[in-house]
Amino acid sequence: MRRVNRALVEPPSGLFYSEAKPPSEILRARKYYLNHGSESGQELNRSKNPSFWAYRNSGVRRALEELFHGKCAYCETRYTAVGPVQVEHFRPKGRLLEDRSHPGYWWLAATWENLFPSCVDCNQSRFQSQVAIDGSLTSHLAAPPSGFGNTGSKSSHNYLFFKAKSGKGTSFPILNEEKRITECQAKIGMAAYRSEEPLLINPCDDNPGEHLTYFIDRAALLGLVLPVAKGSARSAEPRPNAETTEIVNHAKELGLCPRGVVSIRLYGLNRVGLVQARTRLLQRLEFLGHLFVDTSKLADEIQAFLKNKRKNKNFIGNNDQMAKLLERAYSSARTTQDHVLKEIHSLTSPAAPYSEMAKAWLDAFISELEAAPELENVEEVA
Ligand SMILES: [Zn+2]
Known part of the structure; x- marks a missing residue:
């Protein structure tokens, strides 16, 4: 899971941004729950629960796709290759597994900060x-x-x-049920919701x-x-x-x-399945890491050899062709090294699947390079 700054994307229209102008579906839901006493502590009749549509509009999906680069907010799997996104409510909108008498956070059904793109497996229980x-x-x-x-x-x-x-699913566990926010506290700002001490990590808040x-x-x-x-x-x-x-x-x-x-x-x-996909990425990183080290060593050796031309006179002599070949091999090794490094860094970029794990691998790789004084290109990696 990767931290994402929600301010990087323009919030989509049609959602709940101002108490002065809430979407009509929120007004309908408010009226419904006022009449049905959602705070009475009794389990609600689920068949008649109000419906919510604003979060399903294509603008919301587009904004979430842009913000999370087409990846699930929780597991960083790229869903765009296999199907449409599931727009997930961080705080469930219609019911709550942990408290059957709680109506769910219906007043956050159309709140931008409560919406995340999710893959099916992270979302469905x-x-x-x-x-x-x-x-x-x-x-x-x-x-x-x-x-x-x-x-x-x-x-x-x-x-x-x-x-x-x-x-x-409809789960939203918090540390202490007594701190659960209910409908009557609905007008407070999103920052105040941290007082609930949620047990699930929020990629935009945490x-x-x-x-x-x-x-x-x-x-x-x-x-x-x-x-x-x-x-x-x-x-x-x-x-x-x-x-x-x-x-x-x-x-x-x-x-x-x-x-x-x-x-x-x-x-x-x-x-x-997720562990397998991440393991494949680790294998790819390992391959690139070894390729980087091998080409670095090769380039360093050729460089040292060329620097000592006088010492190696017997080998190169006046053979221009051999000298040119070594120059070309050196240049090719350095170019490959650069390409491999760019590829490793691209796998840690925000758009790459499982980028947080790739960053952790890169940190371990850099530590090993720093501990290997024979390799001269550590600074370039970091
Ligand atoms: Zn997921």
């Missing part, structure tokens, strides 16, 4: 195959990155495969990097997302059927970031 890492999370994260010298070493990580319900991290082991590639861990944290057992409260308490006991743990579970950020 259903059982899916998931992957988790077993054992001490801290030791996995603290393990020195293995790269150039260690790529043949075997993985010491154990993985767990399990089925669990994921997909956000910095996902404070809650989520990526499993980067260059000798054992697997595109897993992990919760940020403190101290000697252990990885959470999957607990497929656990309630959110239980998951949060367990995460706290283990020293894991609760928002990270809940977001991974509810958005399904370690669904098998």
